[in-house]
Amino acid sequence: MNEVINTIQTRRSIRQFNDKPISKEDLELIVDCAIHAPSGMGKDTWYFAVVTNQDLINELIDIMKVELNNNAYTMYHPTALIIPANLKDNSHGMEDNACALENIFLASHSLNIGSVWINQLRHYMDSKNLRTFLEKVGIDDSMVVYGIAALGYYDTKPVPKIRKGKFAFFE
Template structure:
């Protein structure tokens, strides 16, 4: 049994405060490569990942996300990198495939010593005219749907403590 994998699963937390310095290309490549190994239905590998480190584009993504949220705060928590995961809704397992990529990115980030957090509302962001323009710029087909934003960076503090596991999480027959 790969105990270090279970340890990473137990230790990973959503980080909501980041230092401003950019992560290294090697760290980003490590996380992205892990995402390519996420399980997908029938091995179709239907999701696409867009790695964003340009500060202006990060700021735009954050503003678009905040608009959907109806908030003035930065929903990206100052993270210097975001990986946007898209999936093809013509594939029956598109949502599961994209979600597994997101989960794999989060675990890989922790294993690489990075902070990460799944930021929702990607579907709504990429339904907007501005979101569609970004998709076109990135070469993502118009039919694809945003699954999530995986923000990455160096944590600006300690990871939060885990919540206790609920008593009825597991049901045995």
């Protein structure tokens, strides 16, 4: 089987991570795959904050607990976060970052690293506490965050999922 196709067809969202850290080398490889994604008009105005500092990860989780008014929110306790941001005034920013995120998920899966899209931040871009956090990781208020990636190793190998999506040929 072609390895790329196998990686695409077996990727799953992982929502339970163990404590094993991801090497910097692997994270560099994963984020390098992100910057190889297509971007509208080749603008490449994205920026990726790769966060492995557990205090920073916990700080973000705590901010989101308050914003969401949900004390049980954990972001699945990842060992790493990749936070893609893009310029507010790039009209393709959301699509570009989604392409980059998919590369992150596929590259992670190919390295047996689990990952999942975390969607909540985008709804709190006006939050002062979230903005203060984002500044700390290099994301200023000219930028916005859409989805982010939570990453970590998993104990249980993901099972491929039967897909409901439809397609048709017209030949």
